[in-house]
Amino acid sequence: xxxxxxxxxxxxxxxxxxxxxxxxxxxxxxxxxxxxxxxxxxxxxxxxxxxxxxxxxxxxxxxxxxxxxxxxxxxxxxxxxxxxxxxxxxxxxxxxxxxxxxxxxxxxxxxxxxxxxxxxxxxxxxxxxxxxxxxxxxxxxxxxxxxxxxxxxxxxxxxxxxxxxxxxxxxxxx
Amino acid sequence: xxxxxxxxxxxxxxxxxxxxxxxxxxxxxxxxxxxxxxxxxxxxxxxxxxxxxxxxxxxxxxxxxxxxxxxxxxxxxxxxxxxxxxxxxxxxxxxxxxxxxxxxxxxxxxxxxxxxxxxxxxxxxxxxxxxxxxxxxxxxxxxxxxxxxxxxxxxxxxxxxxxxxxxxxxxxxxxxxxxxxxxxxx
Numbered sequence: 001x002x003x004x005x006x007x008x009x010x011x012x013x014x015x016x017x018x019x020x021x022x023x024x025x026x027x028x029x030x031x032x033x034x035x036x037x038x039x040x041x042x043x044x045x046x047x048x049x050x051x052x053x054x055x056x057x058x059x060x061x062x063x064x065x066x067x068x069x070x071x072x073x074x075x076x077x078x079x080x081x082x083x084x085x086x087x088x089x090x091x092x093x094x095x096x097x098x099x100x101x102x103x104x105x106x107x108x109x110x111x112x113x114x115x116x117x118x119x120x121x122x123x124x125x126x127x128x129x130x131x132x133x134x135x136x137x138x139x140x141x142x143x144x145x146x147x148x149x150x151x152x153x154x155x156x157x158x159x160x161x162x163x164x165x166x167x168x169x170x171x172x173x174x
Numbered sequence: 175x176x177x178x179x180x181x182x183x184x185x186x187x188x189x190x191x192x193x194x195x196x197x198x199x200x201x202x203x204x205x206x207x208x209x210x211x212x213x214x215x216x217x218x219x220x221x222x223x224x225x226x227x228x229x230x231x232x233x234x235x236x237x238x239x240x241x242x243x244x245x246x247x248x249x250x251x252x253x254x255x256x257x258x259x260x261x262x263x264x265x266x267x268x269x270x271x272x273x274x275x276x277x278x279x280x281x282x283x284x285x286x287x288x289x290x291x292x293x294x295x296x297x298x299x300x301x302x303x304x305x306x307x308x309x310x311x312x313x314x315x316x317x318x319x320x321x322x323x324x325x326x327x328x329x330x331x332x333x334x335x336x337x338x339x340x341x342x343x344x345x346x347x348x349x350x351x352x353x354x355x356x357x358x359x360x
Contacts, residue, residue, distance in 0.1 A: 117316045122229055143290060151302055
């Protein structure tokens with residue numbers, strides 16, 4: 001019933017290649033595979049572990065590490081992390097090399113410039129989606145606007161404003 | 175432009191350690207803050223281009239960014255240093271959180287704190303995008319593309335994979351057309 005580290009490694013490596021758009025795009029597929037198809041964990045456990053991983057800093061894709069730890073302890077965590085990051089990192093490395101070789105081609109600069117709208121459009125959208133989920137108390141939109149202006153207008157480390165947001169949350173969201 | 179500093183593997187590791195460890199609510203904005211505003215290793219444009227590349231490839235956006243930028247700076251070891259630094263702290267923190275959660279379950283203070291952080295993280299993403307937009311002066315068709323992509327992802331909730339699959343060729347074609355015209359004119 002409980003999968004070996006090798007099983008975990010292979011399943012997450014497969015997911016890695018599908019993870020276009022990062023972990024949030026991946027979560028439905030991860031759920032389908034681990035809960036519905038392989039029956040490695042139940043629905044509620046998946047949701048709780050996934051939400052917990054979202055609360056931590058860093059890439060959301062580390063939810064895979066959390067799921068791996070639940071499935072197979074330390075070795076399971078290691079297998080899931082290597083599996084979910086490995087193939088994608090290899091692809092990125094190869095693409096980085098290809099770009100380096102092609103850097104004198106006339107079309108490489110415009111091609112790279114063509115990726116900018118994707119980057120910025122998705123970043124704006126992620127702000128909207130995060131806000132949509134976060135507006136659970138009346139002060140939340142104020143925190144969001146204050147943070148947006150702060151980041152836009154100053155070069156200071158945004159961490160302080162995140163902490164301030166958390167403290168305001170402790171006052172008003174309880 | 176003055177001579178640019180190419181970070182060493184150690185500097186790459188530390189910078190991405192900082193990005194990963196701080197990156198509550200998305201590493202994208204913190205990568206911008208650390209690499210463009212604080213260390214000035216990348217220009218606004220280079221950052222946005224690398225990020226776009228990181229987003230259209232499978233895997234974590236900033237993870238791909240770290241691998242490619244690390245390679246540009248210091249080859250394979252640069253990639254390993256940047257990626258390793260990026261995931262090290264988050265991995266420990268997330269596993270610590272799981273252990274705590276299994277032990278103590280939900281705490282209302284922590285819960286309220288995280289709600290505040292989540293609201294601030296939304297503002298962080300919006301503010302970073304606005305900052306990049308206001309500094310880059312994109313051509314008008316690319317500005318329209320930013321708006322369309324944002325609406326598709328945020329309002330219509332089209333899955334990111336589909337957006338990347340269908341919108342990237344369009345923005346690429348527009349940009350290549352512009353580059354081709356400029357080349358012909360030159």
